[in-house]
Amino acid sequence: MSANVLVLDDDRFMRTSLVDALGEGGFDCEPFSEGAKALEALSMRRFDVAITDLKMPGMTGLEFLEKALAHESELPVIVITAHGTIETAVEAMKRGAFDYIRKPFGADELCHLVTRAAKHRRLIGENETLKGELRRVGDRPLLGESGEMDQVRERIAAIADSDATVLVRGETGCGKELVSRAIHYGSSRADRPFLCVNCAALSAGLLESELFGHEKGAFTGADRQRAGRFELAEGGTLLLDEVSEIDLNLQAKLLRVLQEREFERVGSGKTQVADVRVIATTNRRLEDEVREGRFREDLYYRLNIVPIEIPPLRDRKDDIPLLATRFKEQSERRAGRSSRPIATASAAAMISYHWPGNVRELENLIERAVLLSVGDEIVVDGLQENMAIASSEATVEGLRGMSLARIERAVIEETLRQFDGHQKKTAETLGIGVRTLRDKIKKWDLAFGRRARSQAVASN
Ligand SMILES: Nc1ncnc2c1ncn2[C@@H]1O[C@H](COP(=O)(O)OP(=O)(O)OP(=O)(O)O)[C@@H](O)[C@H]1O
Ligand SMILES: [Mg+2]
Known part of the structure; x- marks a missing residue:
């Protein structure tokens, strides 16, 4: 040897x-x-x-x-x-x-x-x-060949094997949970639990006992003692999804467990130690939440030790062909279908589409297209429909079956276009405040909103 x-x-x-x-x-x-x-x-x-x-x-x-x-x-x-x-x-x-x-x-x-x-x-x-290898099989890989995704992967590799708190930011469906998993499975905590709590889904009281557990009789309905996620994730990683939705009271308790590694079950005087790495995600701008007094500044800094920003899919169009192909192959395999190419027109439409639902929307559209396309090519529709609504020809007939959010977005986009990006006129016409309009422009990254902003900068 x-x-x-x-x-x-x-x-x-x-x-x-x-x-x-x-x-x-x-x-x-x-x-x-x-x-x-x-x-x-x-x-x-x-x-x-x-x-x-x-x-x-x-x-x-x-x-x-x-x-x-x-x-x-x-x-x-x-x-x-x-x-x-x-x-x-x-x-x-x-x-x-x-x-x-x-x-x-x-x-x-x-x-x-x-x-x-x-x-x-x-x-x-x-x-x-x-x-x-088991880990890699057990978890989905983070796909993407754009420079933006390379940066995200580099950041993950650099910080995975530390205990640093990570704040993963990005629009809905852009891969925040997937990135969080990659951090956990790339760390020495990989053999320990990875748990996730959706902070937006529970009321303040329930969220507190979900996170920290409770003693029997701590509140009405607490008929048994229960361990919280900080206890269950011992040695592993806890993902706090949509952390901006935690109420101010609970934010203080979260800050304590991050700073002192200490917490108590609801209704218990016994202090416990938490050996848990925390990853938080948000699709809101936490800085704004801090400014508006809805989020504690000290907690924000605590969470933001290592920020990872995942750009929306429309800003990394290089990723679209690879993601589309992989999702197509997965759907074909799942459905037991033979392989068909994506129609050229659909491929082009996918590149120009703005993907408000990001990777999740792409995955869902492809899965549907694989199942519904009848010819020898896969036709991804829904994109045309989504783009038609953003054009001025939209009629009530054409809007049927679409979500209000999508209609709202299209109307705002169209009105902005009509006034050549003038936000005050757009807001007045639509009967909303300029602030609200700006929030939506930022949220959806609307093109005319951008032009208005850069014009404002240029004229200063
Ligand atoms: N880079 C990627 N490679 C492969 N699949 C991806 C990628 N990004 C996202 N996905 C897939 O897209 C879907 C949405 O991803 P994920 O749940 O991580 O998004 P999210 O940002 O947490 O969304 P939400 O804000 O709605 O919670 C998942 O099925 C995920 O596997
Ligand atoms: Mg998520």
Whole structure:
């Protein structure tokens, strides 16, 4: 068995004989006389096994062991003990050494031990790879080839394996939950639970007991003791979906658990410790919520330690073809249909469409198209319909069956166009406040709203 062995001993004679014996045994060795140098090498190259003397001037073997394991927890470290250092060897084992070998020892004994350590190392490595693969199968990959998605992936990779709180922002359906999962499954918490709470779906009281749990009799209807999500997610990750919807009272409790890692069940005086990483999502601008007094500023800063912004699909059109193809393949497989291409006109329409429902809308439209298209091409409709409504020919007949939100958006867009982006005139005509109009322009990123803004900037 070949392996890279780091050899650390201050005694030159000892070092040479170790290297010789291991070399004879077929191992590649790199000798070091000082702990600091050995650690430096460890941070640059991969070693399969380390073997170290315990008593050395400067950094001792125990210190080396601790630092090496802090850097690479799976590294098998063998310590060499002399007659007087057996207690230290026991201490080393307690601190995570793989094994110890007592002086004087023969070359065979040494090689045997190093082989065992290298095998152990290999098994752990295989196990990790296996777990990684399971994870990938268990979770959907984050697709997209645009520069914007590359940036999101880079950010995820950079912060996944920390305990930092993350705030994932983006419009509805743009992949906030998927990104949160990627963070969890890319972290050392991956084997622990990933739990999700939708803060918008529960009343303040219910949300509090959902998050922190409650004691029996804490409130009417609390007929049993119940653990909250912070308890259930112990060691793992808790996703607070639509965090902007939490009421001010509960925001204070959330701030405390983020800051002090402490909380109590509703109706209990017993303080508990939470080892939970928190990821929050929002599709609102939290800065605005803070300004309007609806969201605590201190909580905002706490959550926003690492922000990840997922741009809306219309701003990363490069992703549309790949996503459409993957969703088509998935739907075809699920429905047991043979593969058909997407009609050229549909592909073009998908690029120019504004996707208010982002990736989710794309996924749903494709799934429907796979099921409903009758020819030998897949025709994605709904897009034409959605665009027709935004044109001035829209009639009540044409609006039938569409959601109010979509109609509202189309009317606003059309009126803006009519007044060439003049927001005050548009708002007056529609009988709404300019503020409301601006909020909607921002929310939907309307083209005429943008033009008006850039004109305003240009004329300043
Ligand atoms: N980059 C992507 N690659 C593959 N699938 C994606 C991607 N982004 C989103 N999806 C898919 O789109 C759907 C919506 O994604 P997700 O639930 O993560 O969005 P969201 O931002 O949390 O939405 P909401 O604001 O409504 O909660 C899911 O089915 C998800 O798998
Ligand atoms: Mg979501």
